[in-house]
Amino acid sequence: MKSLFHKAIALSLFSILVSTTSLSHAKKSTVLVQSTTSTANSGFYDYLLPHFEQQSGITVNVVAVGTGQAIRNARNCDADVLLVHAKSAEDAFVADGFGDTRFELMYNDFVIIGPSSDPASIRGINNVQLALQKIADVSALFASRGDDSGTHKKEVSLWRQTKVDIDQAGRSWYRSTGSGMGATINTAIGLGAYTITDRATWISFKNKSDYEIVLEGDPELFNQYGVILVSANKCPSVSSEAGQQFIDWLLSDHAQSLIGQFSIDGQQLFYPNAD
Amino acid sequence: MQESALVLAFTLISTGNPDLFEIIGLSLRVSIVSVFFSLLLGLSLGASLAVSRFRGRQVLTILINSMMSLPPVVVGLLVYLALSRSGPLGWLGLLYTPTAMIIAQTLLITPLVAALSRQVIEDLFVEYKEQFQSLRLTQSQQINALLWDSRYSLLTVALAGLGRSLSEVGAVIIVGGNIDHLTRVMTTAIALETSKGDLPLALALGLILLTMALMINALLATINFSAKRQAYA
Amino acid sequence: MLSASCQTQLELVNIAFHVNGKALLTDVNLSITESGVTAIMGFNGAGKSVLLKIMHSILKPESGSVLWGQQPCNAHHLQSQAMVFQKPVLLKRSTKANIDFVLKQRDVKHFELRDQLLERVGLTAKMRQAARALSGGEQQRLALARALACEPKVLFLDEATASLDPASTAIIERIVTEQAQAGTKIIMVTHDAAQAARLSQQVVFMDAGSVAEQSHSHNFFTNPTSEAAKAYLDGQIFIPT
Numbered sequence: 180m181k182s183l184f185h186k187a188i189a190l191s192l193f194s195i196l197v198s199t200t201s202l203s204h205a206k207k208s209t210v211l212v213q214s215t216t217s218t219a220n221s222g223f224y225d226y227l228l229p230h231f232e233q234q235s236g237i238t239v240n241v242v243a244v245g246t247g248q249a250i251r252n253a254r255n256c257d258a259d260v261l262l263v264h265a266k267s268a269e270d271a272f273v274a275d276g277f278g279d280t281r282f283e284l285m286y287n288d289f290v291i292i293g294p295s296s297d298p299a300s301i302r303g304i305n306n307v308q309l310a311l312q313k314i315a316d317v318s319a320l321f322a323s324r325g326d327d328s329g330t331h332k333k334e335v336s337l338w339r340q341t342k343v344d345i346d347q348a349g350r351s352w353y354r355s356t357g358s359g360m361g362a363t364i365n366t367a368i369g370l371g372a373y374t375i376t377d378r379a380t381w382i383s384f385k386n387k388s389d390y391e392i393v394l395e396g397d398p399e400l401f402n403q404y405g406v407i408l409v410s411a412n413k414c415p416s417v418s419s420e421a422g423q424q425f426i427d428w429l430l431s432d433h434a435q436s437l438i439g440q441f442s443i444d445g446q447q448l449f450y451p452n453a454d
Numbered sequence: 455m456q457e458s459a460l461v462l463a464f465t466l467i468s469t470g471n472p473d474l475f476e477i478i479g480l481s482l483r484v485s486i487v488s489v490f491f492s493l494l495l496g497l498s499l500g501a502s503l504a505v506s507r508f509r510g511r512q513v514l515t516i517l518i519n520s521m522m523s524l525p526p527v528v529v530g531l532l533v534y535l536a537l538s539r540s541g542p543l544g545w546l547g548l549l550y551t552p553t554a555m556i557i558a559q560t561l562l563i564t565p566l567v568a569a570l571s572r573q574v575i576e577d578l579f580v581e582y583k584e585q586f587q588s589l590r591l592t593q594s595q596q597i598n599a600l601l602w603d604s605r606y607s608l609l610t611v612a613l614a615g616l617g618r619s620l621s622e623v624g625a626v627i628i629v630g631g632n633i634d635h636l637t638r639v640m641t642t643a644i645a646l647e648t649s650k651g652d653l654p655l656a657l658a659l660g661l662i663l664l665t666m667a668l669m670i671n672a673l674l675a676t677i678n679f680s681a682k683r684q685a686y687a
Numbered sequence: 688m689l690s691a692s693c694q695t696q697l698e699l700v701n702i703a704f705h706v707n708g709k710a711l712l713t714d715v716n717l718s719i720t721e722s723g724v725t726a727i728m729g730f731n732g733a734g735k736s737v738l739l740k741i742m743h744s745i746l747k748p749e750s751g752s753v754l755w756g757q758q759p760c761n762a763h764h765l766q767s768q769a770m771v772f773q774k775p776v777l778l779k780r781s782t783k784a785n786i787d788f789v790l791k792q793r794d795v796k797h798f799e800l801r802d803q804l805l806e807r808v809g810l811t812a813k814m815r816q817a818a819r820a821l822s823g824g825e826q827q828r829l830a831l832a833r834a835l836a837c838e839p840k841v842l843f844l845d846e847a848t849a850s851l852d853p854a855s856t857a858i859i860e861r862i863v864t865e866q867a868q869a870g871t872k873i874i875m876v877t878h879d880a881a882q883a884a885r886l887s888q889q890v891v892f893m894d895a896g897s898v899a900e901q902s903h904s905h906n907f908f909t910n911p912t913s914e915a916a917k918a919y920l921d922g923q924i925f926i927p928t
Contacts, residue, residue: 187494191560194491211550220650225634242550242631256539257549361649386651416539416547585776587745589837590765595792603779 209238210421213250213258216359217330218404219243221379221448226441231428237421245359247327253277253407256414259422261407264377265329269405277414278407282430285438285449286403289333291394292364292381293373301373307397308341315343318352320372324363325355329402334375337399377402379448404449406430429453459657466658474659478666481639484552484626485619488559492615495560496567497608501597503568504575515572521565526558530625533558537629550631555639558625563615570614574607575600609678613671620667640666695755695840695872696720697742702751704737711737712748713896719889724863724873726883726904729893730919735876736845738893742874743770743843766793769834770843773850775826777818782810782829785818789836804832809858824855831859835866842866844875848882860886880920884908892916 218224219241228239242252246263253261254277261278263269272278291310293301299319304310314321323345324331338345345353354372356363360380367374368388381392408426411419428434435451442448466474503515535541537549537557548554578600586596601608623641630637632646640663647656697719704712712734719725727735740746742753744760755764777785786801805811808828813821818829827847834842844863848856863886867873877883883890883904890907892900894915900907911917 187498191491191495216649220646240550240631240633240636242633244631252538255541256544359649361651365648365651384651385655386653414539416544582776584740584745584772588743588770588772589789589792591792599778599788 208236208418208421209240210259210418210425211257212239212241212260212262212425213252214241214243214262215246215249215264215329216243216361217264217328217377217380218262220361221383221443223379223441223449227434227437230434230437231425235424235428237424239425245324245326246329246332253409256409256416258409259418260425261409262404263329264402264404265332266403266405268329268332269407272407276412277410279410281405281407282426282453284404284406284429284453285435285451286401287378287449288395288402289330289375289400290378290381290392291373291375292367292390293393294368294371295389295391297393298371299373301393304394305397307337307394307399310394311337312341312343314373315341315348315352320352320354320367320370321348322354322356322363322367322370322372322374324360325357326359328359330360330375330377333400333402337375340399382443382446382448403452458654459661462654463658463661467662474662476635477638477640477643477659478662480552480637481620481641481663482666484555484559484639485616488556488563488619489612489615491556491560492563492567493612496564496615497571497601498597499564500568500571501575501601503572504579505593505596505600515569518565518572519569522569524562524565525624526562526622527624527628529562530558530628533561533625533629549629550633550637552630552637554629555626555637558629559619559622562622562625563619566618567611567615570611571604571608574604574611578604606678609674613674616670617667620663695722696757697841697872697874698754698757699738699742700752700754702738702741702753703749704734704741704746705749711896712741715751715897717891717898717901719872719874719891721889722867722870722872723888724867724875724886725889725891726887727874727876727891727893728878728880728883728919729899730915732895733893734896735893739770739843739845739874739876743768745770767838767840768843769837769839769841770845771827771830771834771847773846775823775830777821777826777829777833779819780817781815782818782821783814785829786833786836789833793837800836804835807835807862808832822852824851827851828855828858831862835862839871841872841874844873844877846876846878849878856882880908892919 214224220243224241228241232238242249242258244252246265246268249261249263250265250268250272252258253272261269261272262284269278269281273281291301291307293299299314299317301310301313304313323334335345349355354366354370356366358366360376361384363374364376364380364384365386366372368386368390373393406426406429408419408422409417411417430453435453438449438451439447499518503511503518533554534549536543537546537554538544539549548557582600586599591599621641623645626637626639627642627645630639630642632638632642638646640659644656644659644663647653647659699715699717702712702715703710715738727738729735737746741748744753744765753760778788783801783805786804787798790798790801802811805814808831810825810829810832813825818826821829831847848859851859860882863873863875875887887904890902890904891898892907892911892913892915894913899913899915900911902912907916908920911920
């Protein structure tokens with residue numbers, strides 16, 4: 180009988196409404212940050228946020244997804260602050276009016292990791308394009324994130340500077356995983372493939388197997404992180420005050436110094452460079 | 455790795471690791487509430503379909519059966535688009551909350567409950583129909599009698615729903631955001647630890663999740679068994 | 688207000704019933720106006736059960752009408768009938784709960800009736816037992832008690848004792864006789880000629896989907912007029928066509 184079903188729907192909707200209203204009354208000040216897995220997985224936020232929360236009383240909630248998804252979520256107004264590492268996408272975000280200003284926050288670098296057997300003999304090469312060319316020449320397996328993230332965009336731009344056609348290569352040695360950094364590293368290790376990763380993720384990664392950094396230091400591998408407050412013009416629901424307070428704090432000397440002190444196994448993960 | 459996972463699981467539990475129990479608590483809360491609403495909606499829908507004869511009944515049955523195959527990640531995406539600030543229900547402010555996770559899971563489990571309960575009740579209805587007609591029962595009286603009489607089969611349906619809910623990750627990770635201390639549940643924590651390469655921890659969490667499921671099923675089976683001995687032939 | 692006799696004067700007019708193109712009942716015209724027990728008999732496939740269900744309004748005829756006291760069947764008529772099927776269908780709960788179910792549906796608050804009925808069918812000792820755990824005979828007695836809980840003016844029985852042990856059969860036959868004496872109209876389908884002779888005052892004999900003969904039972908058993916009835920009582924199972 181339909182009316183029984185209708186009663187069930189009514190009861191469910193009512194309960195949802197009740198739970199919604201009770202939530203909004205209990206809300207304290209919060210900031211919603213869309214950020215990347217490579218930032219979050221290293222433990223960066225677990226380390227840094229308690230300092231801010233204690234001082235300001237504001238809770239910071241971080242949604243860590245791929246860069247592409249983070250930016251899309253922010254464009255949907257599902258964020259107060261955007262913290263990613265994809266400069267051109269971030270500039271477009273601001274240019275389209277979704278963000279007020281982009282601030283440089285910190286940097287680190289990308290590295291190429293590979294099995295200790297180093298099938299393409301990359302070790303010792305200082306130039307990343309040469310290394311990638313060598314991988315293509317011997318058809319050594321290479322795992323790509325393939326997910327439009329900051330890391331992926333950097334990787335693609337590096338391939339473009341070589342003569343390699345990675346679309347073609349996708350049929351043989353170039354493996355596009357369409358996943359986050361951690362999943363891609365797991366896959367790379369499982370396949371015995373090379374891959375590009377940001378240093379922070381690699382240092383904090385717990386399943387290194389026999390893998391090592393085989394190439395680092397090329398200036399092309401510079402990785403800049405930027406932070407943007409989502410614009411209240413495009414997104415009226417944004418917590419602008421709290422968000423701005425958070426960004427101001429991140430750019431402050433105190434926070435910058437904390438960022439510089441964040442290390443794992445004695446290795447620094449991020450280098451603060453706010454103006 | 456299996457041994458270290460086992461040891462890790464045991465250590466986490468015996469030391470009463472607060473993060474672990476927070477995650478377990480949220481998993482149970484989201485799953486149990488989702489299953490509750492799914493039973494409410496699904497049983498009434500399934501029973502109505504079993505007992506009513508209206509035009510379009512066949513089509514609706516096929517539709518609901520097909521929805522059992524809904525991919526969780528698709529449901530997650532749809533709920534995200536609905537609850538996003540830029541979406542039609544954004545004003546509710548439900549995105550990245552346990553309520554959003556409950557909504558997504560309820561949408562996933564209700565078709566399962568409806569489809570299975572419809573079959574169970576329909577099979578019973580065949581046996582009871584003439585007697586019900588002779589007693590001149592109204593449709594809601596028939597439905598209530600059928601629901602009670604098929605209670606043991608329906609308990610299994612509820613457990614199927616609970617199983618699907620506890621193991622689900624695709625939907626809750628999109629609508630919940632896997633936010634620490636807010637929307638992180640067992641399955642999203644396992645996904646996270648896997649992506650951090652901490653496989654022993656991921657495995658340990660998996661073992662704990664399995665143990666939870668086992669305990670719930672064992673508990674309900676004992677209630678089931680002793681009640682059956684009293685009431686059934 | 689309908690008088691008691693109106694509620695039990697049954698008339699079937701031009702009843703026809705088909706299933707998948709096969710005619711199970713053709714042009715049945717029947718009047719059962721007297722009180723007491725009426726037995727409906729016939730060969731297999733004669734249409735007896737179908738006829739009974741149409742009388743009880745749980746099957747709808749293709750054409751024709753069912754009249755009670757010359758009125759078309761209404762809600763009041765429906766609520767004052769009950770039926771016992773060949774195979775009892777009991778709810779998966781206790782014996783007494785099965786009767787309480789019916790009483791509750793009829794808004795009867797007191798449970799003395801339930802206790803009386805259980806006493807009558809001899810199931811008082813087993814009232815808390817699971818209904819499905821009872822023996823076949825006990826289940827059928829419970830089904831009868833449940834039917835009586837409806838306080839029917841008309842009671843239908845569809846081969847109710849066909850597969851029962853003699854003790855349960857005896858109990859049911861006794862109760863049927865008591866009810867008939869108390870004024871309940873009984874219409875029963877039975878294969879058991881001896882039972883029909885014992886219990887009924889009237890016999891309706893069906894053959895191939897229509898009424899072959901209707902008479903007082905004494906006359907029917909001593910002097911059947913139709914060929915089919917004669918063949919039946921002679922113990923033959925098939926009529927050569």
